[in-house]
Amino acid sequence: YLKERIVEHYGDEYRGVPITYAHQREQKGLAHALLCVEEHIDDDFMLILGDNIFEANLEDVVRRQQEERADAAFLVEEVPWDEASRYGVCDTNAYGEITDVVEKPDDPPSNLVMTGFYTFTPAIFHACHLVQPSDRGEYEISDAVDLLIQSGRTIDAIGLEGWRIDVGYPEDREEAEERLQEKVPAEAASD
16 A cells, blocks of 8 residues: 555665565455565564554564564554454463464454564464465465464464554544654654
């Protein structure tokens, strides 16, 4: 969506780090989108969904995956029960590992949801290749995650410290703008 504006803004590098762009020609879900970048990734990586704005402990997610040698780590958040069906919902065990993920369920098994910030090893690509289209006609990342779990892979859940707003929902955009405006003056004053 609006890829030209993104490419124009960032160009070929960001803060000295080269950028490679991959384009998902058809919107077929997040597992499909990941396969569009597979050829460019050969090590652990982060996936951040562009419709989420964070002020959060993102470094903790990366650190935890590396320290625990997990195959993935997700930033998760408890939301009100009536909002859980809008997201990928997780169940965890006593060790804080994700044991099940259900994408946008009508009857959520919990109110713990994925926030749109993930770290993965390249093992996720094999799982994405095995995913079949969902009832929505998409290749769901939650189905790929379930395949990782079923194969004995470890996925850590790290609780959100801070805030997240999903601007994919129009009613949340105004709150996101207000929070970002509050943050800008504080950062500008410290420069």
